[in-house]
Amino acid sequence: MRTNTVHKRAYNQCLAVLAARPLGPWCTSEAELSDALEVSRTTVRGVLAGLAAAGLIGTEGARRHLLRHPVPGDYFPGLETETVAEAVERKFMQWVLQGDCRPGQMVNTSELARLFGVSTTAVREYLTRFSQFGLLKRRENSGWIFAGVTxxxxxxxxxxxxxxxxxxxxxxxxxxxxxxxxxxxxxxxxxxxxxxxxxxxxxxxxxxxxxxxxxxxxxxxxxxxxxxxxxxxxxxxxxxxxxxxxxxxxxxxxxxxxxxxxxxxxxxxxxxxxxxxxxxxxxxxxxxxxxxxxxxxxxxxxxxxxxxxxxxxxxxxxxx
Missing domain, CATH: 1.20.120.530 (GntR ligand-binding domain-like)
Structure with missing residues (x-):
């Protein structure tokens, strides 16, 4: 699943690059794309194959050409490109508002993990990052208190x-x-x-x-x-x-x-x-x-x- 997420994120990033380019020759190499997208060349090859299958790029020998610009339907939905950490972040932020979270409220990692559909470890890592800023306070029994913002x-x-x-x-x-x-x-x-x-x-x-x-x-x-x-x-x-x-x-x-x-x-x-x-x-x-x-x-x-x-x-x- 992690590999799939990386591929989809890189694919969307590549679409954004193509959207800003004129139609015609596209001389960027696999190595250059790998550096720009911060992914492996194996992932880049998968992205290029997907672009070709979608009719966005074509090849002539060793040369690539941009055949059409991407449209909204070409992009993977944002939720499909999220890492586990990003998903926890988004869901926690929504919970703070929609769950009517108030200063002094208890935060239970097990309940949040079940609610978010992730592991307790992922939730705990996320909450620990905020504790150093005073947004959350750790209790002796390993629970958390939402401190709020003054x-x-x-x-x-x-x-x-x-x-x-x-x-x-x-x-x-x-x-x-x-x-x-x-x-x-x-x-x-x-x-x-x-x-x-x-x-x-x-x-x-x-x-x-x-x-x-x-x-x-x-x-x-x-x-x-x-x-x-x-x-x-x-x-x-x-x-x-x-x-x-x-x-x-x-x-x-x-x-x-x-x-x-x-x-x-x-x-x-x-x-x-x-x-x-x-x-x-x-x-x-x-x-x-x-x-x-x-x-x-x-x-x-x-x-x-x-x-x-x-x-x-x-x-x-x-x-x-």
């Missing part, structure tokens, strides 16, 4: 997130023009426009798109600590602040517009503009989080940031 905790996380994302964004623009990351960025940009055109009916679809964009940027850091930390960022910013549903459609529309500005800045490779767009978007995300915490199960007044961006950040906090 305004001070959110302010600290924001400062780290800003540092990590700015660093990752700078690394992103250093990627080669033919990197699969640029093709994935183009795909994400198209999905942003599609979602904006149907925002009234699909505004709740923003969550997954938001995660795809920010995870893509963080992955460009090629830093395992930054990549791992995004899991904590995701559950706090991307899911926890959704306790407040009062203006979800409007704030998702605003975030989509900010994303498009951010993507345009990345394409420009202008570091000053990237810095500006990134900080502006993260300030909005922080304001939403703090407002939701203030009106959520913990309540309390928003915490203040420290440093040169403190005033600008506070200026973006919604009234009340």
């Amino acid at each position: 305004p001070d905790f959110a302010a600290e996380i924001y400062e780290i997130r800003e540092m990590f994302e700015l660093r990752s964004a700078r690394r992103f623009v250093e990627l080669a023009p033919d990197s699969p990351a640029w093709a994935e960025l183009a795909s994400i940009e198209r999905e942003h426009h599609a979602l904006l055109s149907e925002i009234d009916a699909r505004y709740q679809d923003f969550s997954r798109l938001d995660e795809r964009l920010h995870r893509l940027i963080h992955d460009a850091s090629r830093n395992r600590f930054i990549r791992d930390f995004y899991d904590v960022i995701s559950i706090i910013f991307h899911y926890h602040y959704q306790w407040d549903k009062s203006d979800e459609k409007e704030r998702n529309r605003v975030a989509l517009m900010e994303h498009l500005d951010y993507i345009a800045a990345l394409r420009s490779r202008d570091l000053r503009l990237i810095d500006l767009r990134c900080r502006a978007h993260l300030r909005t995300a922080r304001a939403t989080l703090l407002r939701s915490i203030a009106g959520g199960p913990l309540g309390g007044a928003p915490a203040r940031l420290h440093g040169p961006d403190a005033e600008a950040a506070e200026a973006h906090l919604p009234a009340g």
Whole structure:
């Protein structure tokens, strides 16, 4: 199953690359694809065979040609490309919201494993990663307590997130023009426009798109600590602040517009503009989080940031 997941992920990544290429000769070698997709050559050969069977590429001797661009039906569904760890992460985040999880609530690994359809080991490994950040607290009897997010905790996380994302964004623009990351960025940009055109009916679809964009940027850091930390960022910013549903459609529309500005800045490779767009978007995300915490199960007044961006950040906090 693990091999199958790797194949499907690599296949989807390759489709994203082909979507950004013109029809005609495709001279990328197996070795180059292996490096770009971070998989073995055996997996690359399987991907190429699948592309040929789907009529996407053809061969003429040793040469390959792109015969048509991929369409949505060519991609494997996202759930089929998840690793076990990613599946646990997604299901835990959904459980935090849909299960009405509140600070102080007991978290039972055996029950979660049964609910998620995975091993207790997979759940335990996932929960252990969060315990070091204070989101979960271990009990002596091996159980866990969901600690929740306080305004001070959110302010600290924001400062780290800003540092990590700015660093990752700078690394992103250093990627080669033919990197699969640029093709994935183009795909994400198209999905942003599609979602904006149907925002009234699909505004709740923003969550997954938001995660795809920010995870893509963080992955460009090629830093395992930054990549791992995004899991904590995701559950706090991307899911926890959704306790407040009062203006979800409007704030998702605003975030989509900010994303498009951010993507345009990345394409420009202008570091000053990237810095500006990134900080502006993260300030909005922080304001939403703090407002939701203030009106959520913990309540309390928003915490203040420290440093040169403190005033600008506070200026973006919604009234009340």
